[in-house]
Amino acid sequence: MALIATMGAAALGTQAASAASGGPEGFATVNGGTTGGAGGQTVRATTGTQIHEALCSRASSDTPIVIEVEGRIHHGNTTKVSGASCNTAEDKIELKEISNVTLVGVGSGALFDELGIHIRSSRNIIVQNVHVRNVKKSGSPTSNGGDAIGMERDVSNVWVDHATLEASGGESAGYDALFDMKGDTRYVTLSYSVLRNSGRGGLVGSSDGDTGNGPVTYHHNVYENIDSRTPLLRAGTAHTYNNHFTGLAKSGINSRLGAEVLVENNYFESSRDPLGTFYTDDMGSWEVSGNIWDDVTWSAEASGNHPAGPNPVSTTSMSVPYAYALDAADCVPALLASAAGANTGLQVSDGSCAVEAPDPEPTDPTDPPTGDNLSLGAGADGSSKASGSSYGNVIDGDMSTSWSPSGSTGRVSVKWGSDRTVTAIAIREAADAVGAITSWRVVNHDTGEVLATGSGAGDIDLPTTTLSKIDFEITGSSGTPKLAEFETYAG
Structure with missing residues (x-):
């Protein structure tokens, strides 16, 4: 078919917030906002397991935490962890009955493989820069009802950004949504993400x-090789x-049961029935502006x-309670080819069909x-020590002496004759x-409370x-760990 463009306004305001400035656009900014x-x-x-441990180590279920994830997360390294501040399960990454959490991929990337x-x-959740693939509801292994990211039962203020969500087929192959x-x-806001190869x-x-x-x-996302539901809206x-x-x-955007959808400056190509009410006569409605139908x-x-x-027209009139900027539809494919998805540098549009990198953040926020x-x-004492090492070597201020556990894991402790207030350590x-x-994890020996978990040595708040x-x-190591100093600080 010939290229068809439905012309509209180039923009409806200015960006109130963006990924570049550390926050979402869209409905995730409403209802108190989303800060993770x-x-x-x-x-x-x-x-x-370490993701679950981080959730369970918090003082309460709403204590803010940023969990930086790197590596392949899969069934073999994901177990249930118990605690007063969490409710986890072994077959999925469980963000349940919690709030104020950011889950972000860092370094070489975070791949959630079949998980x-x-x-x-839950409330106030950010999931950013993650790749989730091949989550099944049937066959083996199964996880999360077959959804790459699924939200249910009284969830509010979620921002998913720069994610890659993909399957390897439809329901007959064991996948859901x-x-x-x-x-x-x-x-909820879904932004700068790639959704592909799914029914x-x-x-x-x-x-x-x-x-x-x-x-x-939904803004600045790529939907590629999808059968339907981009999305399916039942009311709302x-x-x-x-x-x-x-x-x-x-089919594509399926507005049903009185749902309303504002459809602006999107690029639709090589597709069948990308907008309408399908598989029912309970109609929804839409406002269209600035889209390209190619x-x-x-x-x-x-x-x-x-x-x-074949000539889409608006069947309703809508407004939204936030400011935002629109790129012209004709630049969207090229823009998103470089900016959308995980591991693309968190690039976002500058509002004029060009990308910009996010504001720089320190590589170590501690x-x-x-x-x-x-x-x-x-x-000092500990659980074990290798021959020739000493617990006292971690508190002597001398980097040339060290302690090693007798195996690949172990504990070393610093102790005082009376209480001390500690706010940070350095390993x-x-x-x-x-x-x-x-x-590793850091534990209050007096109470058993887990104060922090992570990987690698360095400064720890x-x-x-x-x-x-x-x-x-030390809960995991490559080679033989050798800890020279275990420093503790009150400020």
Whole structure:
């Protein structure tokens, strides 16, 4: 078919916030906004179990936390962890009955391989720069009901950004959806993400009785090689702008049961029935402006089939309660080819069809500890020690001496005769063993509370804690760990 453009306004305001400035656009900015774990402790995780441990180590289920994820997260390294501040499961990444959490891929990337991310009964969640693939609801292994990212049961204020969500087929191959919202999920934004190779993109409302979901914003996403549901809307309100839809095999945006969707400056190509009400006569509605319809095929109007084309026109008038900027539709494919998806540098549009990198962030957000090293003059013990090493070597201020566990894991502790207040520690590996510590946790020996988890040595911020003994537990290593200094600080 010939190229068809529905012309509209070039922009409807200015960006209120963007990924470049550290926040979302769209409905995730409403209802108090979405900040995730901002202001909380930052920890590193290289396994699914460590993600769960980080959630369970918080003082409460709403204590802010940023979990930096690197590596392949899969069934083999994801177990259930218990605690008062978490409710986890072994077959998925479980963000359940919690709030104020950021899950972000860093370094060489975060791949959730056959393992879905489940957000349930939670608020103020950010998931950013992650790749989730091949999550199955049937066959083996199964996870998260077959959804790459699934939200359900009283969820609000979620921002998913720069994610790659993909399957390797449709329902007959064992997969369900890539991005589902159901059971009263509200105030969500999906941005700069790639959804591909799936029978189902995602839905808003799991059945005709599940109508309490939304509003939701979809902007600057790529939908590629999807059968349908980009998305399926059962009631509710959606805003979709500056997305690239290509290879939709059966249908695209499906507005049903009184749903309203604002469809602006998107690029639709090589697709069938990209907008309308499908598989029902319970109509939804749409406002269209500025879209390009390139090589799009429209089916005939019939019972249960109500395409918006071949000449899409608005059937409702909508407004949204936030400011945003629109790129011209004709630049969207090229723009998103470089900016959308995981591991693309968190690039975003500058509002004029060009990309810009986010504001620079330090590679290590932990500030160096200040003040006196409280370990000097303290005592030390541990779970084990290798021949020739000593616990006291970690508190002597001498980088040339060290302690090693008798195996690949172990504990070393600093202790005092009376309580001390500790806000940070510094773990210094010996020069010939830098990088050997791959995972650890810090524990209040007096109470058993886990104060921090992560990977690698260095400076570690802690919640302000009063104790008489503090443990550093090496839970994973490559080679033989050699810890030269275990420094403790009050400020």
